[in-house]
Amino acid sequence: MKKLFLILASFLVLISCKNESEFSLKQNISNVKKSKFAIIIHGGAGTILKKNMSDEKEAAYKAKLEEAIKVGHTILKNGGTSTAAVMRTIQVMEESPLFNAGKGAVFTHEETNELDASFMDGKTLNAGAVAGVTNVKSPIELAIKVMTDSDHVMLSGKGASVFAKEKGLEIVDPNYFYTERRFKSLQRIKNRNKTELDHDDKKAAFYDADIKNEKFGTVGCVALDKEGNIAAGTSTGGMTNKRWGRIGDAPIIGSGTYANNLTCGVSSTGWGEYFIRTQVAYDISAQMEYQQKTLKEATKDVIQNKLTKLGGTGGVVALDKNGNMSFEFNTAGMYRASMNDKGQLIVKIYKE
Template sequence: MKKFVFALSVLWIAFGCQDQKVVPVKEELKKVNDYAIIIHGGAGTILKKNMTPEKEAVYTAKLTEAIKVGYEILRQGGTSTEAVVKTIQVMEESPLFNAGKGAVFTHEETNELDASFMDGKTLNAGAVAGVTNVKSPIELALKVMTDSDHVMLSGKGASVFAKEKGLEIVDPSYFYTEKRFKSLQRIKERAKTELDHDDKKAAFYDADIKNAKFGTVGCVALDKNGNIAAGTSTGGMTNKRWGRIGDAPIIGSGTYANNNTCGVSSTGWGEYFIRSQVAYDISAQIEYQQKTLKEATQDVIQKKLTKLGGTGGVVALDKNGNMSFEFNTAGMYRASMDDKGKLVVKIYKE
């Protein structure tokens, strides 16, 4: 009897297995890069018709310079943390981007800087907001993570912490650029001469934001040890008031990294990225819904964020070295490099 039952079991298994379909592993779930790096320099109404060949070449050159700094660190076996910070610092020191030296002005004609950093291995993070005299906000964000018990510091307290930790302190005038200052004056003048009622004023600012260029900078890197790091740095929004803080220093909105899923850096209309928890949502969809990086970034940016009325984009890099540029604006300054040294630099939507 036992032999009969055993024989039936073998037959059932043999014929039953013939009906089972072998589900192929999604290509994006396979390891494609041992190390990689991806960056952005902001998204918005960036149109080729408004860009001279000379200006385009300048942006392309700076994006190339920045990403190669981080890539070289990774190629030589350095950490994703160092690659992200050094890459972002190149862009912070350039007046081309709305971060560090090129930060936009507040309504009070000051520069208030925000930044955040996250380590995918430990899920530890650091962030700063409303900083006015620290040369490298991304370096300060990292220092908050490594040298304090906190995640976010703001304003004067963040500056005191930076000084105590030996970071470079500069006079606020260091962040002044004529281009950014004139941009603020144009917005103030338009608001003064064209607006008579509060409802018109609100409509004006909404339109102005939607048509803006969000020059926030960000970077995500995967090193040879499989560790992901992400960072974001910004000057915020032109003509911002009342100590406004956007998504860039908010972990889960502007920045997120998890070795089990991916790393993300955001750029765009911050209020919507905060409400959507854009960076974390992408990671969560990969973790809980088993989506690929491309599927997750498309869903969050093209569906969820767009439906809510938000504009902007992300750069993202997963644990297998897959990379994604995703944005719902006319353009995004962006670049990537894989472990074979292939460099991609783009500006416009294609």
């Protein structure tokens, strides 16, 4: 009996050593400094298929993603802060009609544009966000200003606009956000819904494929600067045909955006209601902090397991304190790009 006990004890010791060895190896791998600075972006996720994309449109998206990320990369390369890199990178996408943010924002049911954005500083864990903004040219700049120049984290609607004016941010006529493409998308959705309701169809197509693609055009960026500080930001026009002042995950810290120098920075894009319920961005950081998971392990679990099981769709871009990067999404595609301190550029659209 004593001999059997000694054999069992030895076996348990061997298993324990093996697990500790594997854990240490994983920790050593994840703690290797891969980049002194890095940047990663997304321009939305959804049913993005090669067969539905013209060569001209694909080239336009890739060119704008490259332009945006190079702006942020240059700031980081020259010793600038991750905050500045995230803001300027997102502003390039906000000023493009290609993405569902800023100039390219989708329309609400009332045929207006309501913009949301958020930002978080991984060093201080301070954050700022805005929701339902209608006349501020750069929602991401306003979100950062809320963080730096107020005692609050989130401002909404008219109050956010008043704050923007007081802080000297650029105010535009709401018509600035009008694009024919987005307006026609709204009309198609309204007409389809009306037709279905006229036929007593109880399954109104509020979440049909067209709507899903339009609402997944959110833009986001995560950057790591030379000082080791991580920042993350997200900006969006929300969901086509949204009503009643609907707010998604983009302006919610922990859902659409999260940054912590101890772990990582995350920006989300997808079906916001699910990202809010699962606290996607924070969950990734928490798994790294409390379960010692690598960035890739955490993003994969949250997106491919937790989010998918609930029925949520979308993805994230994430960057950890050592420059490791992750593009994780459960849709057919996601507009995305990354650059490291060696200047290696990756620009992709479709799932591989």
